[in-house]
Amino acid sequence: MDSLRIICPNGHLGFAPTREESFRLGVAERPDCIAADSGSDDVGPVPLGTDTSTSPLAWQTHDLELMLVAARELRVPMIIGSSGDTGSNSRVDLYVRVIRELARKHRLAPFRLGYFHSEVDRGEIRRRMRAGETVQGLEGHATLTEGELDATERVVAMAGVHPFIRLLEQGADVVIGGRSSDSCVFAAPAIHRGFPESQAYYLGKVLECASFCAEPYGGKETVLGKVTSDAVEVTAMHPAQRCTVASVAGHAMYERSNPYYEHVAGGTLDMSECRYEQVAEKTTRITGAKFRRAREFRVKLEGAGKVGERYVGMVGIRDPYTIAHVDEVIAWARDKARERFGDAGYELHYTVYGRDGIMGELEPLRDRPAHELCILVQGVAPTAAMAEELTMIGTRQMFYARLPEVKGSAGSVAFALDEVLRASPAYRWTLNHTLRCDDPLELFPTHMTTVAG
């Protein structure tokens, strides 16, 4: 085989529905594989902590249905990474169930379904730490301590190409993956078919976000990638989109701190010598990518820990004197929370929209507030009852704040809702670390089953 062609219909399957016109055009090209990533840590730590998806099941099912029916018609592999936003075990099992239901609905001929899990038991991490293994922190995270591990609710490991390749070797027609690096979803079938790692990982890098590597901007449209022994070509499928030198090179920067390097389990993709060439109206060719294997096999771990139950409140301010003294209004309400609950054991957060609500300490214009402000109040506490009362104090006491020279003495803030609302529990990222492994598969148990429609 001289080349392998993969279509990617969606950069985050389920997060917003795949656009069907360009997907149909991609399928009409008769690709060798249909693949997409379905996860991201962009959604914050709450979905991993609460073991939920942020994407609606209807959208996830819509995208899986499009891909499954097309892949079975073409008799080519379908591959999904980071199932259900987080790639936790329950999300993998959910996607496996959806695939079974879709097979029944469409009366599909029997096919092999492979899947793997990515969750890592906290006890297993503790055992390795006590055996002398260092769980190293990435970007500003300290080396993992047992205390921080205790504060963690759920951990997923980020798979490389290895469990995908194992399942393809075993003859999987459909692969449903746990948490995995986006690019590896596409690199795995290319490596499995014998293409060099350098080209395979670049193929994954350029396809992972679907039409984000095309212009003009338009998400959720299908792109087609072709890998050969020494190059990758990427083509936009939407009639109005093109993959240009600018759009493809621009995509190399997206979501990463350095545009030249991409780290995955087992090595690093080096794009510093990449050359980009427009070879057709909608197609750009990339050569010069290199993949360097790491000396030590380290796997990234993501973990979320619960901070507490959470309620939110909201107030508005129009009086210019009160706006100029909004920090004193907030301090007044904080003081009342302190009188009730003491200094510690809860969190009260104020986001002041109209001043520095979006950028906080990075806001250059924070000394020039607008003529009206909206303040979001978030109260976080061990129990829902305490979080509700805390947030109520933090919100309603702003109404009673006493400013020495204010003209209005009937109430310092405006309420659109004189209530506080229950929000998702608050979580934080506790693990953004790496763990050394002897075997690339040891954290990713694989399973194979036959599905009949």
Add this chain to the structure above:
Amino acid sequence: MPKLSALAKTIRSKNAGVDLITFDVIFTDRATYDRVRRARVLTRESVCALYRIAPSRIADFVEFDPGNAIKFTIRRLRPSGSPGDPDIFGAQQYAPLLDIEVPD
């Protein structure tokens, strides 16, 4: 004096993992990219002054020739999505760059 928003095709910010926010300023052609680089208005130092942060908060600063782009990355004080974080995706942190004035 034109502003950066008039010269750049794209000015954006976005998470790069949970601890970093990365900023991309992308130009349509090499000449404009070179002009902005020559003007030295978008450098580690100017970014620190604009966002009022210490140099240690800049995790990376790259002039990316293949993309006609200037790219830098800032460390968050707390990971994305921590309680109180108002921009979980880091997608609205680029606005102060729009008004940077670029001399000829």
